[in-house]
Amino acid sequence: MALFAGYPEAALPGTYDEMFAGETARSSFARIARLLEAITPDELARTQHLAEAALMQQGVTFSVYGDARGTEKIFPFCLLPRLVAADDFRRLERGLQQRLRALGMFLDDLYGEQKILAANVIPAEMVLGAAGYRPMLRGIVPPGGVRIHISGVDLIRDANGTWRVLEDNLRTPSGVSYVVENRLISKRMFPRLFDAARVHRVDHYPTRLAETLRSVSPVGDDARAVALTPGPYNSAYFEHSFLARTMGLELVQAPDLFVDGDHVYCRTTRGPTRVDVIYRRTDEAFLDPEVFRPDSVLGIPGLMRAYAKGNVALANAPGNGVADDKAVYPFVPDMIEFYLGEEPLLEQVPTYVCLFEEDRSYVLEHLHELVVKAVDEAGGYGMLMGPQSTEAERDEFRRRIIAEPRRYIAQHRVELSSCPTWIAERGTVEPRRVDLRPYILTSREGPWVLPGGLTRVALARGSYVVNSSQGGGSKDTWVMKE
Amino acid sequence: MISRVADHCFWFGRYVERTESTARALAAAGSLALDAELPSAQVWRPVLVVSGEEPAFRERICGGDDAHEAWGDGEVVQRFLVWDEATGTSVLRSASGARSNARSIREVLSLEAWEAVNELYLYLRDDATLARYTQHRETFYQSIRRSTQLALGLARSTMLHDEPLDFLWLGVLLERVSQTARILDVHHHAVANHPDRHEVTETAVWLSVLRALSGGEAYMKRAAGRVSAESVARFLIAEPAFPRSIAYCVRSAYDRLCGIRPPDAHDLPGGRALERLRVLDKWVTARRAEPIAPRAVHDLLTHVVDEVHEICVTLGSELLGAEAPR
Numbered sequence: 001m002a003l004f005a006g007y008p009e010a011a012l013p014g015t016y017d018e019m020f021a022g023e024t025a026r027s028s029f030a031r032i033a034r035l036l037e038a039i040t041p042d043e044l045a046r047t048q049h050l051a052e053a054a055l056m057q058q059g060v061t062f063s064v065y066g067d068a069r070g071t072e073k074i075f076p077f078c079l080l081p082r083l084v085a086a087d088d089f090r091r092l093e094r095g096l097q098q099r100l101r102a103l104g105m106f107l108d109d110l111y112g113e114q115k116i117l118a119a120n121v122i123p124a125e126m127v128l129g130a131a132g133y134r135p136m137l138r139g140i141v142p143p144g145g146v147r148i149h150i151s152g153v154d155l156i157r158d159a160n161g162t163w164r165v166l167e168d169n170l171r172t173p174s175g176v177s178y179v180v181e182n183r184l185i186s187k188r189m190f191p192r193l194f195d196a197a198r199v200h201r202v203d204h205y206p207t208r209l210a211e212t213l214r215s216v217s218p219v220g221d222d223a224r225a226v227a228l229t230p231g232p233y234n235s236a237y238f239e240h241s242f243l244a245r246t247m248g249l250e251l252v253q254a255p256d257l258f259v260d261g262d263h264v265y266c267r268t269t270r271g272p273t274r275v276d277v278i279y280r281r282t283d284e285a286f287l288d289p290e291v292f293r294p295d296s297v298l299g300i301p302g303l304m305r306a307y308a309k310g311n312v313a314l315a316n317a318p319g320n321g322v323a324d325d326k327a328v329y330p331f332v333p334d335m336i337e338f339y340l341g342e343e344p345l346l347e348q349v350p351t352y353v354c355l356f357e358e359d360r361s362y363v364l365e366h367l368h369e370l371v372v373k374a375v376d377e378a379g380g381y382g383m384l385m386g387p388q389s390t391e392a393e394r395d396e397f398r399r400r401i402i403a404e405p406r407r408y409i410a411q412h413r414v415e416l417s418s419c420p421t422w423i424a425e426r427g428t429v430e431p432r433r434v435d436l437r438p439y440i441l442t443s444r445e446g447p448w449v450l451p452g453g454l455t456r457v458a459l460a461r462g463s464y465v466v467n468s469s470q471g472g473g474s475k476d477t478w479v480m481k482e
Numbered sequence: 483m484i485s486r487v488a489d490h491c492f493w494f495g496r497y498v499e500r501t502e503s504t505a506r507a508l509a510a511a512g513s514l515a516l517d518a519e520l521p522s523a524q525v526w527r528p529v530l531v532v533s534g535e536e537p538a539f540r541e542r543i544c545g546g547d548d549a550h551e552a553w554g555d556g557e558v559v560q561r562f563l564v565w566d567e568a569t570g571t572s573v574l575r576s577a578s579g580a581r582s583n584a585r586s587i588r589e590v591l592s593l594e595a596w597e598a599v600n601e602l603y604l605y606l607r608d609d610a611t612l613a614r615y616t617q618h619r620e621t622f623y624q625s626i627r628r629s630t631q632l633a634l635g636l637a638r639s640t641m642l643h644d645e646p647l648d649f650l651w652l653g654v655l656l657e658r659v660s661q662t663a664r665i666l667d668v669h670h671h672a673v674a675n676h677p678d679r680h681e682v683t684e685t686a687v688w689l690s691v692l693r694a695l696s697g698g699e700a701y702m703k704r705a706a707g708r709v710s711a712e713s714v715a716r717f718l719i720a721e722p723a724f725p726r727s728i729a730y731c732v733r734s735a736y737d738r739l740c741g742i743r744p745p746d747a748h749d750l751p752g753g754r755a756l757e758r759l760r761v762l763d764k765w766v767t768a769r770r771a772e773p774i775a776p777r778a779v780h781d782l783l784t785h786v787v788d789e790v791h792e793i794c795v796t797l798g799s800e801l802l803g804a805e806a807p808r
Contacts, residue, residue, distance in 0.1 A: 058593070059585070059600045232586045245589035256484050269483045269645065269742065269801045270750055 003037055003044065003429055007420060010430050012462075016161040016417040017431055018082060028085035028480065035193050036080070041427050047189045048079050048422055054188070060181050061238055075178055076473030078421050079189060082434055082455040086480045092163060092438065093449045095346035096153055098336060100440050100447040103170065103323045105339040107147045111138050111319060121338045122331040123355060125406055130328060131376045132171075132321025134284075136291060140308050142317045144216025144444050149315035150209065152176070152437045152454070156349075157417035165348040166414065166435065168324040168332070171316060172281050175454040175474075176439050177239035180205060180246075182476040183452070199478040200451035206246035208441055208448060213247075213277050215443035216313045225277035226252045226266065230286070230298060240281050249279065254286075259302030264312045277313045284318040292318075326409060327375035354401050354408040363410045364401065367394045370410040372401070387413065416464055419475065421457055433458045435466050436477065451479040483645040485803030490587040491646045492802060495634075495653025497580035498599065502630035503661040504573050507532055508560055509623035510694030515556055517686045523554035528668040532661075533563060533571045542568065564615070573626060577603050580633075592640035598633035605629065648738045652797075655735040660790050662726055665694060666718050667783040673711060674776065688714045695726045715779050720770040728786055729766050736763045742801070755796040762789045 008023045019025055025033035039047075052074060055061075061072035084092075109116050110127065117124040127133060152173030154166040183202050187194050210225075217223030227249045229240035244251035256267055257275065265272035280287065286298040293299070306312045322328060330351040333344040352359040352370070363370060367386050374382030384397045401408045418431035438453035455475040456466035466472040507529045515525045530536045539562055544550035552558045564573045581603040588596055605611055605625065615622045634654065641647050669691045673684055688709050692698040695718065704721060705713050721727040736759045743752030745760075769782065798804035 056604065057601055058597055059588070227589075232582070237585075238588075241585075241588040245593075249589070250484055250487070251587075251589045252484055253486065256486055267485050267803060269485055269488050269752070 003039055003041060004033070004420065007429055007431070012418050012431050012433070014159050015415055015431070015433070016157050016159055018157070018417050018419045018434070020420075026085075029083050032083060032193075032197050032478075035196055039193075041429075044079065044422055044429075045424065045427060048424065051077060051079055051185045051189050054185060055181070058181075059238065060178075075468050076459060077182060077185070078457060078459075078473055078475050079186065080420050080422055080429065080475065081186060081478040082419050082436070082457075082475045084436075084477060084479045086482045088163070089451060089479045091345065092155070093451075095163075095344075096438060096440050096449050097447045098340065098342060098345050099153065099165070099168070099332065100148060100151060100442055102332065102336040102339050103151075103168065104146070104148050104442065106335045107317075107320060107323050108141075108145075109339075110322060111140065116335065116338055119338065121334050122328065126327045126331070126353070126355060127322060129406060130322050130325040132319070132323070132325045134319040134322070136304075137319040141310075142216070142307075143218040143310050143313040146212075146216050146315075146442055146444060147317040147320055148323075148440075148442050149212055149216065149317075151316075151440045151442070153440065155346075155436045155438070156414055159415045161417065162347055164414070165332075165346050168329070169437075170320040170324040172283065173437070173439070174236045174239055174281075175437060175456075176205060176450075177242040178474050179439070179450070179452055179454050179477070181242070182474060186476040197478060198481045200481055202450055202452035205439065205441075205450050206243060208450070209243065209279075210247040210249070212441045212443040213279055213313075213315055215445070216315065217277050218310055218313055219276050223276040224266075224274060225279060226250050226257075226275050228252055228254065228257070228278050228280040228282055230254075230282050234281075236281065243279070247279075254282070254298050254300050257300045257303075259300060259306050262302070262306045262309045262311055264300070264303065264306050275312065277315065279315050284321070287314075287318060325375065326373055327406075330409060349411050349414050352410040354405040354410065359410075360401065360405055363408075364398055367397060369412065371413055372397055372408055372410045374407050375409060376407065385413075416458070416466075419455070419457060421459070421475075423459075430461070432461075433464055433466070434475070453477045453479075483649075485801060487587050487590055487646070488649045489798070489802035489804075490583045491590065491649035492653040492797070494580055494583040494587065494591075494599075495650040495655075496657040497576050497583060498630050498633055499654045499657040499661070500571060501573055501576040501580060501602070502627055503658070503665075504533060504563055504571055504576060505623045505626040505630075506694045506696070507665065508563055508573075509620065509627075510690045512556065512560075512619060512623075513693065514686060514690035517690070519680075519683060520687075521554065522556060524672060525554075526556055526559040527553050528672055529563065530559060531668045532664045534664075535563065535569055535571060538569060560619075574606050577606050577626075587646075590646045592636065594640050595633055595637040598629060598636050602626070602629035602633065645742055648741045652735055652738045652742070655731045655738065656790055656794060658726060659728055659731040659735070660787050662695060662718055662728055662731065663783045663786045663790075665691060666715060667780060667787075670711065670715065670776070670779050670783075684711070685709045691718075697724060697726055700724050711776055712774065715776075716774050719774060719782070720766070722770070729770065732759070732763045732766050732786075736760060751800045752797075753800070755793055755800050758789070758793050758796060762786070762793070 008020055011017055019029055055074040055077060061074050116122055148170050150173060152169040155163050156166050157163055179202055213225050214223060227240060227244040229237060229251055231253050241251055252266060258265055264275040266275050282298060285292050288301060288303040289299040290301050291304040307314055330353050336342055336344045352363045354360045354363055370386045372384040384393060416433035416435060419434045420429045421432035423430050434455050434457045436453050436455050439450045441448050455477045457473050457475055458464055458466045459473045460471045511525050511529045515522055530539050540546060543552045543558060543562060562569055566572050567574060569575060581599050584591055584596055584599045637647060637650060669687055673687055689698060692701050701717050704717060718727055720729045722729050724730055739756050739759055743750050743756055745756060
């Protein structure tokens with residue numbers, strides 16, 4: 001039986017499929033679809049099994065919280081690649097560079113003169129009231145002038161195939177190690193197919209990251225850079241150690257570092273050694289108990305003093321959270337126009353800001369069709385899923401929105417595009433919904449986009465949830481060469 | 483090098499070596515039980531003593547009873563020392579210890595060394611392995627030995643030869659010193675105190691000890707086929723060219739520590755541990771020049787085990803961050 005037999009019939013209604021348009025493969029992917037078609041379901045099942053065994057063997061795993069035996073799991077992985085056409089990615093690349101430039105300028109401005117607030121482009125109360133805004137960082141210019149060294153921007157494709165930004169991740173975005181590891185696995189499992197497909201490489205990401213970190217060093221080229229992790233029990237520990245290893249950096253934990261005379265030192269077998277750049281994967285709330293959370297045992301007391309003096313670069317800079325805040329997201333297109341004088345190249349999901357009277361009355365009239373989110377709560381709390389809500393829930397949200405309009409935004413439910421995905425239980429290939437997180441590195445020279453990214457896939461039939469903690473998996477993302 | 487990382491390297495080495503030595507001791511005892519006409523408690527109890535688990539076995543398995551039949555039940559002893567997660571030095575616990583230390587320093591180990599130790603851990607966690615353990619005991623122990631050797635060999639052949647590897651081997655070597663000392667001591671004691679000493683039985687015991695330390699062939703090359711308590715003790719204590727002898731391991735450990743903290747680097751931490759190790763090396767070397775009287779063996783080995791313990795404590799506080807410098 002052919003691999004894609006029955007696939008077009010299984011198409012999800014109202015969903016853009018990445019590979020097939022009706023009965024036939026999209027023209028950019030026709031050649032690869034033919035190559036994939038040559039694989040039998042049996043072969044794919046075998047290869048998929050081998051790939052999973054290889055990931056387990058290499059320990060490409062994440063820790064499962066709350067499991068006393070410290071169980072680790074592999075991030076479920078589907079061998080069938082997600083394809084991105086060359087011209088599609090070229091447009092994304094330009095759009096992401098533009099977006100990152102504007103977001104960087106926004107952070108510089110916000111922690112500096114706050115011109116954008118004075119010009120009333122974004123309502124000051126939306127920004128200054130955001131949980132990610134850190135007033136104590138105002139006036140600090142980070143070494144090298146870069147704040148968003150590493151970002152991951154979540155993108156989706158709507159029913160028409162239009163790419164839209166769903167969310168910016170400007171603090172400590174994770175997942176890039178899976179991009180590199182997934183690629184190793186697909187090259188190993190499909191060597192001939194991969195060779196014939198002409199795909200952009202992704203394995204130079206760690207080298208580019210190391211260059212990015214060096215570019216912001218306060219002491220020039222001899223900088224000692226370290227990677228800071230919360231430790232092996234963190235769910236992303238594999239990635240921290242992967243990046244440290246592939247960049248040749250030492251992986252440190254907070255107790256390994258201390259501050260003396262506003263300089264950062266590392267405790268070593270040869271006594272204290274200066275540290276100039278910290279690639280930090282700890283949340284900023286746990287960076288320095290003197291400044292952020294006094295109850296934190298994870299921090300490095302005095303770190304922010306050293307940072308303020310320009311003696312150590314932190315990647316990413318603390319304080320970035322305000323720019324990827326739900327309350328600020330609706331205004332990113334305005335930022336792009338304000339700082340760059342350009343039209344935004346990337347669409348995002350239309351968002352109603354309840355603070356604005358016109359938006360608010362629309363939201364209040366259409367609660368049953370909208371998703372309403374409280375801007376300062378994450379993880380699905382403080383959320384109203386309009387279409388599935390009860391009258392009582394809608395009344396409750398109506399009251400809350402009227403009482404504190406600043407706290408609420410609303411969007412229509414977004415459609416996610418689908419991708420051919422191997423369903424092991426049934427031994428078939430079926431459409432499953434995906435998103436895409438490309439990674440952008442910003443050095444002194446400006447933003448660079450890795451030609452690839454993390455494709456997350458909702459493995460359960462009909463599901464929209466791509467998170468690994470809730471039944472999501474990943475795919476290798478093949479960005480085609482011209 | 484970061485002190486915490488050095489500590490993980492050191493313990494990674496110790497746990498890998500411990501995994502292997504427990505597996506070796508059990509395989510050798512299994513073979514001895516077939517060869518020698520010894521009461522089986524005399525075959526298995528020494529393995530428990532060497533691993534330091536005799537008190538735990540008495541309490542948890544024998545309910546405090548020194549005449550309990552479990553002392554002589556090879557299956558019970560092996561289950562206790564291979565699979566029991568409550569047993570501190572069981573193969574499973576040691577392999578988990580090696581892996582969790584390795585996991586904390588994955589960026590320090592080479593990928594291949596990490597994979598080897600991760601595979602060993604997954605092998606022990608695999609249900610199919612339990613079946614193999616039941617059906618082909620010897621093959622099981624051999625797999626363990628090969629995995630630990632692979633991990634250490636890959637560390638040596640794929641990692642930079644600098645500080646992390648020095649700490650790793652320092653851990654391996656110091657663990658091995660105590661292991662050799664304890665295994666020799668326990669058997670010396672058993673043979674010397676046996677009521678009806680029989681030459682054939684004695685020879686079987688010594689061959690088993692040598693096998694447990696992979697030293698059978700090496701010993702024969704030095705001893706030309708003669709097996710006696712004294713010459714085996716001499717070989718395992720003082721032979722400078724045998725990689726599991728006390729003399730060899732202490733000297734190599736000293737050399738490793740010199741790489742980490744050169745003797746003339748007076749401004750660097752680690753001076754006390756280095757000096758203590760130097761003194762021990764000199765003392766062991768001096769044993770080569772004089773006959774080792776059977777009655778002196780126990781005291782000699784006790785001295786070695788105690789000194790190694792002290793050296794590890796000093797290393798911990800000077801270099802491995804047991805007492806943070808500030």
